[in-house]
Amino acid sequence: xxxxxxxxxxxxxxxxxxxxxxxxxxxxxxxxxxxxxxxxxxxxxxxxxxxxxxxxxxxxxxxxxxxxxxxxxxxxxxxxxxxxxxxxxxxxxxxxxxxxxxxxxxxxxxxxxxxxxxxxxxxxxxxxxxxxxxxxxxxxxxxxxxxxxxxxxxxxxxx
Ligand code: ADP
Numbered sequence: 001x002x003x004x005x006x007x008x009x010x011x012x013x014x015x016x017x018x019x020x021x022x023x024x025x026x027x028x029x030x031x032x033x034x035x036x037x038x039x040x041x042x043x044x045x046x047x048x049x050x051x052x053x054x055x056x057x058x059x060x061x062x063x064x065x066x067x068x069x070x071x072x073x074x075x076x077x078x079x080x081x082x083x084x085x086x087x088x089x090x091x092x093x094x095x096x097x098x099x100x101x102x103x104x105x106x107x108x109x110x111x112x113x114x115x116x117x118x119x120x121x122x123x124x125x126x127x128x129x130x131x132x133x134x135x136x137x138x139x140x141x142x143x144x145x146x147x148x149x150x151x152x153x154x155x156x157x158x159x
Pocket of ligand 1 (some may be wrong): 020118127
C-alpha cells in the first residue's frame with residue numbers, strides 16, 4: 001500500500017489543492033493531508049479551522065487522512081510509514097523553491113521520494129495568498145475555493 005503525504009499550509013484550502021489531492025488519490029492508495037504547524041507567519045485561519053474545511057471537502061473520500069505535523073517533514077513521513085511526499089506545481093515560479101525543498105528532503109532522508117503533480121490549467125494562478133487578498137477586499141473568490149472556504153473567508157473578513 002502506497003501512502004503519500006500532501007503537506008502544506010492550506011491557509012485556506014483552494015481548488016488548486018483539491019485538484020492535486022484528487023490526482024494524488026488516483027495514483028496512491030492513501031493520501032494524508034498534513035497541515036504544517038511550524039509556520040512563523042500569522043495565519044488567517046487556525047489549524048483547526050483549516051482541518052475542518054479539508055474534512056468537509058473530502059468527506060466522501062475514505063482514503064484521505066487529516067493530520068498536522070511539526071518538525072521535519074521527512075521525520076513525520078517516516079512516523080507515518082509514508083514513502084511519498086506529494087507536492088503541486090503551478091508555473092515556473094514554484095519550481096525553484098520546490099526543487100530546493102525536494103533536494104533538501106532527499107539529503108535528509110533518501111528513502112522518501114517527492115512526487116510533483118501539475119495542476120490543471122484553470123488552477124494555474126490560484127494561490128492561498130491571492131485568494132486571501134481578493135477576499136479581504138470583498139472580491140468574489142467562488143471560482144477558486146470550495147463553498148465552505150468561501151463562506152469562512154466572508155466571515156473572517158466581514159467589516
Ligand atoms: P506551502 O506553504 O508549503 O507552500 P501551500 O498550502 O501554499 O503550502 O501549498 C501546498 C502545496 O500545494 C505546494 O506544493 C504548492 O505548490 C501546491 N499548490 C498550491 N496551490 C496550488 C495550485 N493552484 N495548483 C497546484 N498546486 C498548488
